[in-house]
Amino acid sequence: MTSATRPALPAASERRRSGSIAWHVGALAVLAVVLYPVIWVVGASFKPSKDIIAGLDLLPAEPVWENFSGLADGISGISISSFFWNSLVYAVLAVAGVVLSSSLTAYAFAKIRFAGRNLLFTLMIGTLLLPYHVLLIPQYVLFRNLELTDTLVPLVAGKFLATEAFFVFLMVQFMRGLPRELDEAARLDGCGHLRTYWSIVLPLSRPAIITSAIFTFINAWNDFMGPLIYLNTPEKYTVSLGLMMFRDQEGISDYGSMIAMSLVALVPVIAFFMAFQRYLIDGMATSGLKG
Amino acid sequence: MTLVKDAPVRPAGERPFPPAAARHGRRRENLAGYLFMSPWIAGFLLLTAGPMIASLYYAFTSYNLFTPPRWTGLDNFTTMFQDPRWQKSVEVTLEYVVVATPLKLLLALGVALLLAQRRRGQGLYRAAFYLPSLIGASVSVGFVWRALFSDDAVVDRTQKVLGFDAGGWIGNPDYVIYALVALSIWQFGAPMVIFLAGLKQVPRELYEAAEVDGAGPLRRFWNITLPMISPVLFFNVLLESIHAFQVFGSAYVVSDTRCGPADATLVYTCYLYQKGFKEAQMGFASAMAWTLVIAVALVTAVLFWSQKKWVHYEEAAK
């Protein structure tokens, strides 16, 4: 305190500490409200099935385990793990498809000067506006004619064909933000576009690619309409379809197991998200704001 | 964001090829471009353009999926504009878009501002705030939402404390739309992340300079943060409005699949879905879909037009 050269330091650090406490208190308060419904779902998974619908209590009066233990027996003769496996295969293929096809397309838009590029780009952006439902029936007829219903092909074909315009857009933005000198140098060294794409641009675009992967994984994992329309064999059902099997409009529904399974179904998405979320901001950042 | 601003792509500083090699080079570039684009082109033709043309055709036919479409001209559109349920669905959707989009973005921005500060456990907070968006519009979200907004549940009790006694929202046609709005707001993860990305790119020096000038936090937000993130804000507004116009899943689960009570949560796509997939009126449903496409395109155009007035793009020269 006696030193005149650094008078502000202790006070500043104190201010920082109290500011930090206020910040955590504020963040936790908002978080409590936001997470309340999640806690309700967790609580409900320990309630007897009868108490779940229109149940008012956050937590069960007496927790029961049967909702979870019942999952081990499967549903309607199908093992629960088969739903999870199918969802996982779908989500992983979807991620692979989106990453591969969108990055190729984005590279062309961002790094290759070819005739008609602007027109194609405008068309691509235009598809962002289309409601999914417009395309549903004609697409169904197409896949049915190709004898591809009851497979994952209709669900992932679009992903492998870069129809997810949002991700193409994200990657175009990102790639255009990369220092031009890098890929130009590579091109002058005699690298073809494929080499430049594969060894220079793709590795550098990691944040945008991972961001697309996260969103794709979540969307595929939660997709209900696609599997509902295309999958017929219960053994091929994904988690979102499997959940509906606990429901019975004419008899007894097992809401307890339904909630328990939907909770278990959250684990893979959370794990995937936690593993990659630190790239999320970077992926969005460089693509979102480049001027 | 550049591409949105000046949609025709104009990558700066591309060097022209030496004249001798120009033609050859250009042809090679064209070939490479189309090769790289080939997945997208195949997807566009088969999965987007083809089905779009098909549905555009259906919009002018009577088509029950079984017998071939029969040309009926503008019948679907005239029936639609007079259909009270269609009008209701437009009303519900507009209310949803107008109320939910700003509130969701406000919350997303607020939390993003909170999380943009460097604090311990930042990643964990970010993940926790993102959690609701991971759940999606699943059946269990439907259950929890219906429970939370019922009589005597937490929302009802809270509003009574606040001196506002509307009872449960879920069964009440006047209020259930707000339960839907609440669900949309709750899943604010995606715009939050986009805002965070934008905030991260605001140069520190600007704030430091403003602090030296004695600007308070509010001034700093208004004069620096907001203009600097306005492209991101624009992007979020655009994306979220388009999504809001197309909302389906959350209305479906919150209303326990019926988009009721009394059509109070009959959002546009829910009606489209009922008409197309339950009643097999594909012609009518296609007409609805195309009307939606046009409406969304108009809204997008207006947003683009408006951005000149409020979106500040960084100059290309750094």
Added chain:
Amino acid sequence: MQQGGNVERRTILKAAGASLAVAGLGATATACGGGSGSGDGTVTIRYAWWGGEPRTIAIRKTIALFEKKFPKIKVKPEFTDYEAFWEKFQTQASGGNPPDVFQNAVGFLRKYDKRGVLLDLKTQADAGHLSLENFRNGVLANGQVDGKQIAVPVGANTMALVIDLNAFEKAGVDATFGWTWDEYFDALQTIQDKLKIAGDTGYFSIMYLYDLYLRQNGKAFFTDTDLGFTEDDLTEWWEDGFKRVKSGLVADPKKVEQVKPKSALSAGLAASEFTWDNFSIRYEGEGESDYGLAPIPTTDGKNTGQYLGSLMLSGFSGTKHPEEVAQFIDFMVHDPEVGEIMGYDRGLLATTEQYEAFEPTDPSNKGVAAYEEEVAAAGVLGKITPHPSGADVIEAAFLRIGGEVAQGRTRPADAAKALFSEAKAAFAG
């Protein structure tokens, strides 16, 4: 995970080839697949139904039984819940790709007959692949349209009034066969006065109940091609209903809505609800009270207007294996062991062989059996009236518009007008 492994390998291969396959659309579109026959004469048929886990487990057992007795026929099961079933079915059928055999209901028969989806089982019966004998109480007629047998009943059910036994007992009211609507509403009034809960959950939105009421009065909900009542009839029905909502005799629609998907009866909001008798098992599973079946109120003190409805099995007209489909249906409706396994899950067993093979032991099934016997003994069972194409859509519209009336959102007269206008579109579709 064995089976999962297969899924993966196949899907990856297919996905890898997806671009090629899709790109080569023109070439492959005409390729004929089918693939349901194989070298050794074994055929595979797809069998689809809706329902909950108990039904599915039972049906799977019956399939295993069938495959043992018919080793040359493999059955591929497909099942889901009711809503999803019909959406999926419609999409598949329109693409020419429905299951070979599937569960069907009265409201969908003419719709899919009109669209040419249903196999005429009469020809199969004539060829000796399927027996149309031994059906109880004439339910076989439920599957006939224009002289064709397009569905075969597996069970028989009828509308009933499910009551909260404890509430009725506490209020000291009795439900007796032949009681009139006035007596019924008086009973509800007593319950409301004594127990402070509503009597009913919203009877006036149930199409199949209004059908009974009309039948009691010499009409029916449908004629062959149209609605069998007038806008004024329906206006009156909904006006009375709305009056009873306002007086609290019928439960508050806001509360009924917010306990869904639970029934308002099992949630304790009301003391009775009209539904199909074989659905009554649901209340025991959902609610805290005891529930029983009571008779449908009448207009004249005798006639309930009831008939036996059915869940049925139908075949796809374009199936590659009509003979096997017929054999399968025959087995499913006649084999006594199948009857023993299925019980009354889809209503009282339709054929005498199966009916005699199953002895109900639990109170729920016993109740259903006793109820249908009582109805049959009273001699009130009439013939089912036709359900034109579009009946399913109209049933949904009736429920929805009735709900708007209950909420006070639509005046009964406007509501009736709306229903007529939607019905017109549904018949045309």
